[in-house]
Amino acid sequence: MDWLTYSIADFVPYTAETYRRLAAQINEAAGLWRTLALFAPWLLLAAAWQHKWQRRFSTLSTVLLALTLAASWVSCGYIYFATFYSQLNWAAGYLAWGFYAQAFLLLAAVVPRALSSTAAPASNRPNIALRTIAMGLMLAAACWPLAGWILGRTWQQTERFGLFPDATAVFTLGFMILLASRNTVTAGLVWGLAITSVIPLLWLVVSSAFLSVLMQPERILICLAIAATIIALAVSLTAVFSARFQAAAKP
Amino acid sequence: MAMNRRQFLYTGACAAAALALPSRSFAVDTGLQTKPISPGKPAIPVIGMGTWQTFNIGDDPQLQKRCTEIVSTFIDMGGQLIDSSPMYGSSATTVGRALAQLGPQHNVFAADKIWSRDGDATQQEYDQQARRWGRDHMELMQIHNLMAWQPHLEHLSAMKQAGLVDYIGVTTSHGRRHKELENIMANHALDFVQLTYNISHRDVEQRLLPLAREKNIAVIANRPYDGGHLIKPLKHKAAVPQWAQQEHGYQTWADLLLGFVVSHPAVTCAIPATSQVAHMRENMQAGRHTLLSAKERRRLADYVGTL
Numbered sequence: 001m002d003w004l005t006y007s008i009a010d011f012v013p014y015t016a017e018t019y020r021r022l023a024a025q026i027n028e029a030a031g032l033w034r035t036l037a038l039f040a041p042w043l044l045l046a047a048a049w050q051h052k053w054q055r056r057f058s059t060l061s062t063v064l065l066a067l068t069l070a071a072s073w074v075s076c077g078y079i080y081f082a083t084f085y086s087q088l089n090w091a092a093g094y095l096a097w098g099f100y101a102q103a104f105l106l107l108a109a110v111v112p113r114a115l116s117s118t119a120a121p122a123s124n125r126p127n128i129a130l131r132t133i134a135m136g137l138m139l140a141a142a143c144w145p146l147a148g149w150i151l152g153r154t155w156q157q158t159e160r161f162g163l164f165p166d167a168t169a170v171f172t173l174g175f176m177i178l179l180a181s182r183n184t185v186t187a188g189l190v191w192g193l194a195i196t197s198v199i200p201l202l203w204l205v206v207s208s209a210f211l212s213v214l215m216q217p218e219r220i221l222i223c224l225a226i227a228a229t230i231i232a233l234a235v236s237l238t239a240v241f242s243a244r245f246q247a248a249a250k251p
Numbered sequence: 252m253a254m255n256r257r258q259f260l261y262t263g264a265c266a267a268a269a270l271a272l273p274s275r276s277f278a279v280d281t282g283l284q285t286k287p288i289s290p291g292k293p294a295i296p297v298i299g300m301g302t303w304q305t306f307n308i309g310d311d312p313q314l315q316k317r318c319t320e321i322v323s324t325f326i327d328m329g330g331q332l333i334d335s336s337p338m339y340g341s342s343a344t345t346v347g348r349a350l351a352q353l354g355p356q357h358n359v360f361a362a363d364k365i366w367s368r369d370g371d372a373t374q375q376e377y378d379q380q381a382r383r384w385g386r387d388h389m390e391l392m393q394i395h396n397l398m399a400w401q402p403h404l405e406h407l408s409a410m411k412q413a414g415l416v417d418y419i420g421v422t423t424s425h426g427r428r429h430k431e432l433e434n435i436m437a438n439h440a441l442d443f444v445q446l447t448y449n450i451s452h453r454d455v456e457q458r459l460l461p462l463a464r465e466k467n468i469a470v471i472a473n474r475p476y477d478g479g480h481l482i483k484p485l486k487h488k489a490a491v492p493q494w495a496q497q498e499h500g501y502q503t504w505a506d507l508l509l510g511f512v513v514s515h516p517a518v519t520c521a522i523p524a525t526s527q528v529a530h531m532r533e534n535m536q537a538g539r540h541t542l543l544s545a546k547e548r549r550r551l552a553d554y555v556g557t558l
Contacts, residue, residue, distance in 0.1 A: 087309030
């Protein structure tokens with residue numbers, strides 16, 4: 001009962017200035033990784049663009065992308081939450097475990113399927129709407145530091161993929177939507193998308209709430225990413241149910 | 252009494268150190284208004300210091316330096332009560348570091364909280380917070396937001412009896428759980444109660460503040476600026492009323508709003524939080540003005556209500 005009397009503001013026990021300075025501390029501590037984190041999403045995005053826009057991913061590239069994303073979630077959990085954010089928020093330890101769990105879910109949802117799947121039939125064309133959303137999210141994550149800088153952070157305070165949870169969550173959602181972006185998708189693929197979207201979406205909701213308390217403009221970007229993901233999930237689920245309905249309607 | 256060479260040198264060093272200490276160390280009359288904690292108990296200045304958000308800075312050395320300056324300003328200007336909580340992240344540690352840097356000669360009234368669902372963790376939380384403050388004795392321990400208040404209150408009462416803490420209390424904020432707070436105040440022995448009170452949140456005037464007076468419970472008012480939401484709009488809408496400037500010396504809305512809070516007869520002190528040294532000076536200035544009468548408080552509340 002006690003917890004019901006708390007509001008979101010009670011879970012943001014720091015100022016916007018401290019929060020931004022924490023980002024600078026993380027970037028400073030990350031050393032070379034902060035530069036790598038700047039380019040990593042662009043490399044991943046280029047790989048996704050090359051392999052996925054017209055054809056399906058190769059097994060190797062899917063597994064490598066999933067491994068990279070899983071490592072990014074572990075990195076966020078350990079560096080961002082357990083090491084730094086825990087200085088400011090008592091709940092950071094719990095959030096770190098959520099990020100470790102997401103790394104596991106990503107590997108469990110993507111790797112076995114990638115290793116066992118065969119090529120998609122030629123008739124199963126890409127769903128352009130889903131792919132546009134997916135690439136948009138991945139592009140947004142890659143541009144996250146630039147957006148932060150434009151929105152008033154110093155370059156040292158910008159949040160980067162693999163070190164900071166917002167950009168990592170947005171990129172992951174884009175990647176998972178990309179994997180499920182065909183006109184005819186199996187229920188398993190959509191459930192995989194749904195399951196691996198829960199933690200990133202929950203985090204983005206929490207993050208946008210925290211940033212709203214701090215009146216930070218990045219909250220708008222996060223709300224857009226949440227909306228785009230929900231639309232993509234709805235489109236995917238509709239595709240599955242309409243395929244099932246059509247199959248059931250056949251004599 | 253004979254004194255050997257070592258004792259002589261030690262005494263000499265202590266005397267030299269005492270002379271070298273800044274004037275705050277033994278400052279008595281700082282011009283700050285004070286109120287007794289309860290009849291027959293010591294008085295504390297009406298302006299205290301909160302640490303919510305502003306002192307939760309992690310290990311940032313630059314922000315620590317600023318926080319130390321804020322604490323130094325607070326103490327220099329006669330402040331005593333500093334309030335923190337385990338819920339405020341690194342705030343208690345930041346205060347502890349600041350006090351350590353300022354040296355041992357200060358007159359801080361350390362107020363912290365127990366914030367645990369585990370009713371048997373009272374002593375553990377006390378030890379943890381005292382360690383963060385760098386102290387072995389806390390003046391006031393409160394039960395944060397009434398969390399598991401029954402067992403914690405029992406333990407705190409025992410700790411008070413044992414001399415580990417001078418005063419005990421309970422806290423709420425944002426106007427939460429006032430009914431339950433009223434029951435606790437009516438039926439349990441408390442020294443302090445902490446609640447939200449400001450010119451736009453005055454419902455505590457109806458029952459809780461009169462009850463506090465009746466039971467001789469000291470009142471700490473948190474969120475005197477409603478989390479910073481009050482000052483800016485007022486600044487834009489109107490100037491500080493002339494009568495408040497002329498009759499009491501209030502120059503800014505910030506010190507007038509604090510003056511409104513601490514002028515209530517039941518309120519012992521207010522604990523504004525700030526991350527700016529200039530704002531700390533402004534806050535402390537508010538405690539130097541004469542208190543507003545009941546009529547003036549009503550007049551001010553009516554005026555602000557029209558804005």
